[in-house]
Amino acid sequence: MKHILLFTFIVIITSxxxxxxxxxxxFMEQCEKTxxxxxxxxxxxxxxxxxxxxxxxxxxxxxxISEILIECIDEDKTH
Structure with missing residues (x-):
């Protein structure tokens, strides 16, 4: 959850x-840094x-955005 909040903050800052x-x-670079x-x-x-x-x-x-990130985490777990 901490990473999701950090990632959301980074996205907002780079608006x-x-x-x-x-x-x-x-966006991809910031995501991969996490x-x-x-x-x-x-x-x-x-x-x-x-x-x-x-x-x-x-x-x-x-x-x-947090919901979207959680969806991706859930999708990743099912694969």
């Missing part, structure tokens, strides 16, 4: 207006991109 390649790369598997990070970024058009939208829906 900008749209999903660019740079934003995606930064020692999560690359597959988990891929799951998280895909779910976030489907739900939000930009990093700035994430800041408004902080609790939902």
């Amino acid at each position: 900008c207006n749209q999903w660019s390649d740079k934003d995606t790369l930064e 020692k999560w598997e690359k597959e988990f990070c891929n799951c998280a970024i895909e779910k976030v991109k489907l739900q939000y058009n930009s990093f700035s939208e994430i800041a408004k829906n902080e609790n939902h």
Whole structure:
């Protein structure tokens, strides 16, 4: 849970207006720094991109991001 909160904080801090390649790369780098598997990070970024058009939208829906991250953790456990 501590990692989820840290990751959410990092995403919010790096907020900008749209999903660019740079934003995606930064999201993935931050995710991988938390020692999560690359597959988990891929799951998280895909779910976030489907739900939000930009990093700035994430800041408004902080609790939902935690739910998305938990979904990816649960999916990883079932595989």
